[in-house]
Amino acid sequence: MSPEGLGAAVHFKIHGQGKKNLNGDGLAVWYTKERMQKGPVFGNTDFFTGLGVFVDTYPNEEKHLEAQKRRYTPRTQRIFPYVLAMVGNGSLAYDHERDGRPTELGGCTAMVRNLKHDTFLFIRYVRRRLTIMIDIDGQHEWRDCLDIPGVRLPEGYYFGASAITGDLSDNHDLISLKLYQLTVLRSKQEEEEEEEILIPSVDNLELLRADGSEGGMSGIAIFFTVLFSLLGCFLLLAIGIVLYNYWSENSRKRFY
Structure with missing residues (x-):
């Protein structure tokens, strides 16, 4: 399946008895070089190679700063549950205590817990552009979550999903994961200029992060x-x- 036109539609449900901030930790959808292995990143191994899309339901960074009696300023605050994406090259670690903030490409708030209607996530990768949309309001309408150009993902990786609960608990139901090969029309010149991608990467990564939550x-x-x-x-x-x-x-x- 060519990554020049990939789509993944995720039908999921997150629910539990825990009240506000007493639930966790979330689920993830993966497109990685490695097959699934148990680990600390939403149930998968750290230092992965490829794409991870996380539905994070617990604000670890906020609670960590509260424990240290440090002020949590509005400039850095994110509202959870929160959807974010990360591209790993095999040497980048996911910072669990900071909810992946140092390696986050972008994201959005998604209030997905304990809803009575269906919740969906759609991941689209076309022409080196990563787009994530959510449908969580029960209106059958997609809402933009993030749109990042310059994403480079190699072919032939594995799709997967995982979840983790940690000290708290929640139910993470993966109802369906539908994969699509999207048709992309390219000119002869574009095909000739196409280069083989060996290592996942993102163009202008530092500029993206400076414009977002990390350091901006x-x-x-x-x-x-x-x-x-x-x-x-x-x-x-x-x-x-x-x-x-x-x-x-x-x-x-x-x-x-």
């Missing part, structure tokens, strides 16, 4: 940065005017 500034942070910069300029201008007037007054006194 939110709109509020940018606003205050610009505001304080302008105030600083006005303050320097006012000081300059005062010094100029003082110098002019002294010059007139020496002249007379």
Whole structure:
């Protein structure tokens, strides 16, 4: 199956008796070089090679910071459950304590627990563009979750799914996983320029993360940065005017 046109429709259900923040941890859908092996990343092994899409239901980072009595600022806060994607090259680790934030390509909030209607996730990879959509509101309408260009995934990898509960518990039901080979029309020039992808990667990865949650500034942070910069300029201008007037007054006194 060629990764130039792949689609995966996931019908799932997450439910349990745990109340808010007393459930976990989530499920994952995989397209990886390695076959499934038990491990700490939503039930699969760490340092995987390929794509992982995670439905994370427990905010480990928030609870970790609370335990250390450190302030959890709105700039870094994400609302859980949260869907995110990660591309691994075999040497990247998933940071469990930070909910995968350092390696996250993008994501969205998805309130999927204990719903009475069906919940769906659709993963689409066409022309090196990764798109994830969700249908969780019972309206039979897809909503965009993330759209990342420049994703490079090799052919011939394995699809799979896994889940993990940890110290807390939840039921993770995988009702169906339907795979599609999407038709992609390419020109003769595009076929000639097509290169074989050997290692999963993402173009401009650092720019993507700087524009997102890891290391980037939110709109509020940018606003205050610009505001304080302008105030600083006005303050320097006012000081300059005062010094100029003082110098002019002294010059007139020496002249007379």
